[in-house]
Amino acid sequence: GENVEQHPSTLSVQEGDSAVIKCTYSDSASNYFPWYKQELGKRPQLIIDIRSNVGEKKDQRIAVTLNKTAKHFSLHITETQPEDSAVYFCAATHIYNFNKFYFGSGTKLNVKP
């Protein structure tokens, strides 16, 4: 099955700096990679996703890059703000596996004001 690894487990940045979270996956058939933000005790919220037919996607301060050859994808947050503090999870899936999401272990991002 799919194995998703995520690094780092914790990340502290100063407000205004950029944050980068990296994930690798093992199943070359995976073709959909969402990123979720989860605040303490709340549901995971989709913040951005990318499909395997594109290499990069951007939405305001958030961007995701995908390297299919190396089987890794990254989340980039620019101009971080204190409200970006949360746990971020990456996931990988493919339609032939009934869209089962396999999540990374999570990254706790702390943005210091």
Added chain:
Amino acid sequence: GAVVSQHPSWVICKSGTSVKIECRSLDFQATTMFWYRQFPKQSLMLMATSNEGSKATYEQGVEKDKFLINHASLTLSTLTVTSAHPEDSSFYICSAREGGLNTDTQYFGPGTRLTVL
């Protein structure tokens, strides 16, 4: 759009009792629903996948007789934790996926915190 609700939001029960958790898609039809378990400061662990009108598919290591899943309609799936024990205490989250092409996204419910005394 794409709202998923879960009920109850929290439950405390005695060891040996059964607890039912409901997951509903409020504004779309969910052909597939997923149940996850999350321990404190850990990732989401997929427990099972349920498709409307068919038996759930359980992940390796998840006891199907302990975690009963029913997906009776396109908007409702239930998870019943039978004969609950303290080690079953956890945060249970469901998610739902719309049917059709290019609908990979899963929308998560708010979760149910189960505490077994």
